[in-house]
Amino acid sequence: MPDIIQLLPDSIANQIAAGEVVQRPASAVKELMENSIDAGAKNIKLIIKEAGKTLLQVIDDGIGMSETDARMSLERHATSKIRKAEDLFELYTMGFRGEALASIAAVAQVELKTRPADQELGTCIVVEGSDIKKQEPVACEKGTSISVKNLFYNIPARRNFLKSNPVELKHIIDEFQRLALAHPEITFSFIQNDEQVYDLPATKLSQRVVNLFGKSYKEQLATCQEETETVKVTGYVGKPDFARKTRGEQFLFVNRRFIRSNYLNHAVMNAFEGLIAENSFPFYVLFIEIDPKHIDVNVHPTKTEIKFDDERAVYAVVRAAVRQAIGSHNLTPAIDFNA
Ligand code: ADP
Ligand code: MG
Numbered sequence: 001m002p003d004i005i006q007l008l009p010d011s012i013a014n015q016i017a018a019g020e021v022v023q024r025p026a027s028a029v030k031e032l033m034e035n036s037i038d039a040g041a042k043n044i045k046l047i048i049k050e051a052g053k054t055l056l057q058v059i060d061d062g063i064g065m066s067e068t069d070a071r072m073s074l075e076r077h078a079t080s081k082i083r084k085a086e087d088l089f090e091l092y093t094m095g096f097r098g099e100a101l102a103s104i105a106a107v108a109q110v111e112l113k114t115r116p117a118d119q120e121l122g123t124c125i126v127v128e129g130s131d132i133k134k135q136e137p138v139a140c141e142k143g144t145s146i147s148v149k150n151l152f153y154n155i156p157a158r159r160n161f162l163k164s165n166p167v168e169l170k171h172i173i174d175e176f177q178r179l180a181l182a183h184p185e186i187t188f189s190f191i192q193n194d195e196q197v198y199d200l201p202a203t204k205l206s207q208r209v210v211n212l213f214g215k216s217y218k219e220q221l222a223t224c225q226e227e228t229e230t231v232k233v234t235g236y237v238g239k240p241d242f243a244r245k246t247r248g249e250q251f252l253f254v255n256r257r258f259i260r261s262n263y264l265n266h267a268v269m270n271a272f273e274g275l276i277a278e279n280s281f282p283f284y285v286l287f288i289e290i291d292p293k294h295i296d297v298n299v300h301p302t303k304t305e306i307k308f309d310d311e312r313a314v315y316a317v318v319r320a321a322v323r324q325a326i327g328s329h330n331l332t333p334a335i336d337f338n339a
Contacts (some may be wrong), residue, residue, distance in 0.1 A: 011130035014076055014106035015155070021103040026171035028108075028148055033179050036060035038081065038184065039144065040095045042202070046176060046191045048206075051168035052228060053159075057147035059149035063219050064143050065264035070123040071135065073112070076102040094112070094257060094303075101146075105223040106130045107158070108151045114144040117311060123149025128161035129154045135328075136303045173197070177212055178258040181251055181285055184208035206236065210284060213249070217283070224286060231314050233321040238283030242328060251285040260304050265314045271322035286321070288314060 016323060021029050029052060036044045039062025048053040065073060070267070070336050072078045079098030088096065104110060105127045115122025124138035152159040160166060169192065176198065180188045184205045190198040200211050221236040238249075240316075252259055272282050296307040308314050 001245070004112070010076065011106060011192035014102050014130050017076060018103035018157060019158075021099050022151070023099075025056055025168050026175045028151060029058070030175040030179070031058055031095075031104065032056075032058035032146055032148070033175070035100065035146075036062055036144070037179065037183060038095055041143065041186065043187045043189075045190045045191070047072060048172060049193055051165040051166065051192075052148075052172055053141045053151060053162060053165070055147060055149050056151070056172075058291075059141075059143070059145040061143040061209075062140070063133040064119075064122070065114040065118070066116060067123045067137075068114060070114050070125055071132075073101050074105050074110075074125070074127055074130075074132075078102070087194055088298060091256070091292045091297060097298075098300075102130075103316055104148055105152075107155055108153065109149040111147045111149075112144070113138055113146075115139045115140050115142050117142045118158050139148060147168055170320065174321065178251060178253075180212060180286075181205070181208060181252065182253050182256045182258065196265040205285070209256045220236050222284070222325040224321040224325040226317055226324060228313070230294060230310075233286060233288055233317050233322075236284065237272075237284040237322050237325050240272060240282065241281045243272070243280040245280055247281045249283045250281060252288070253286065254288045254290065254306055255296065256287065257297065257303065257306075259306050261306075263311060264315060264318055268322050271319045272326065275326060284322070286318065288318065324335045 021031065024333070025048070027316055030045060033044060033046065036058055039060060041060035041062035046058040047055070047057040069080070072184045077095060077098045081093045081112070082097045094263070102146055106129060109128045110126070112125045113122055121137040122140040124134070124136055124140070125132065126134040152162070170282045176188070176190055180198070184203050187202045188198060188200040189196070200208065203211065206221055209221065220238050220242040224235050224237060226233045226234055250265060252261060252264055268282065268284055268286070276282060294309040297303050299307055
């Protein structure tokens with residue numbers, strides 16, 4: 001029998017990987033903004049057109065990249081964030097898989113402009129479906145600007161699968177809000193179709209919450225603060241009366257990474273038991289800090305699921321933090337009109 005196995009060309013391998021990393025414009029927004037955060041940016045600007053379908057661009061004033069790094073950044077499994085397997089257990093960056101830029105560049109028309117502070121000229125690279133079309137020196141601001149045009153232009157099935165603009169925009173806003181909440185010390189701006197959606201000055205968390213969600217939140221936040229030897233929980237929960245009938249404003253971060261966890265959500269809900277009506281949901285934005293060696297974030301390419309060594313201990317601290325916060329406001333139970 002003849003040998004039939006072949007290595008896939010990079011462009012195809014990247015396209016396949018892109019299927020996991022980049023599901024929709026919002027996933028590209030998340031990856032690009034996380035890179036800006038990892039690059040130490042103080043200012044991050046997001047510009048989109050047509051819910052990111054025709055254009056999404058992230059501009060930052062972070063460390064930028066050398067010419068060689070700019071080219072390397074587009075390769076798969078190319079990263080500056082880890083070097084050896086053990087580094088996976090000491091992660092302080094959002095990224096580490098080295099897949100995002102390669103994946104995005106495989107399924108879109110990408111223009112990358114970047115300049116480190118100590119260089120006079122930056123580098124501009126244009127890449128389309130993993131093909132480098134142009135690379136040249138360019139005069140540009142310090143930092144990095146990446147524009148992604150016509151996402152999935154070369155995968156019609158994927159492009160057709162995208163939802164309506166309002167739905168895709170909602171996904172982008174969700175990602176933007178999560179990152180803006182996790183990094184109140186960074187100035188963010190968000191422009192869609194030439195209109196300013198958000199303009200968020202660097203501030204502290206409580207003010208960031210108000211800037212994102214509205215003045216009505218100001219009087220509604222109860223402070224959470226609880227720690228053990230291994231876990232620290234900080235942040236805010238909305239007071240019980242402020243609970244809503246709809247879900248959607250529950251934010252949980254582990255080492256500043258937004259995560260989903262039914263288990264830890266339960267810890268919060270449990271702390272609210274008896275204080276809010278059934279089927280209503282409290283606002284919360286909670287930060288769990290834990291030594292990265294006690295967690296595994298490499299469960300899923302989008303990294304929104306993580307594993308804890310000792311999930312029950314984390315549950316207990318989260319519950320205690322919330323209990324303490326709402327207890328300290330000396331609250332009477334909410335009236336359940338359905339009861
Ligand atoms: P990862 O973030 O997992 O390392 P990416 O594909 O997202 O992988 O990025 C590859 C590399 O490109 C990063 O490790 C980083 O060195 C560099 N890079 C990407 N975006 C930026 C940026 N905005 N500023 C500076 N460097 C960047
Ligand atoms: Mg990245």
